[in-house]
Amino acid sequence: MSGPVDPNLYLQQIAVRMKGLKVPDDREEMGNLLDELEYLYDIIDPALIDSAELMMAQLRKTLGIAA
Numbered sequence: 001m002s003g004p005v006d007p008n009l010y011l012q013q014i015a016v017r018m019k020g021l022k023v024p025d026d027r028e029e030m031g032n033l034l035d036e037l038e039y040l041y042d043i044i045d046p047a048l049i050d051s052a053e054l055m056m057a058q059l060r061k062t063l064g065i066a067a
Contacts, residue, residue, distance in 0.1 A: 007040050010036075011052060013054065014033055030059050034065075037052055041056075
């Protein structure tokens with residue numbers, strides 16, 4: 001049985017997963033990461049909001065999604 005997820009650590013893990021992803025091959029994974037970031041946005045440390053917003057903007061731009 002695992003404990004609760006640390007949203008701040010998970011945000012770091014998403015950043016690592018984002019490295020090396022390329023469109024069109026990894027489009028689905030990028031969409032999944034964007035969904036995860038949007039979920040984490042409300043529960044991460046307020047000091048990390050800017051980082052989350054930058055990562056979401058980068059994924060949206062790469063995927064061609066309007067902000």
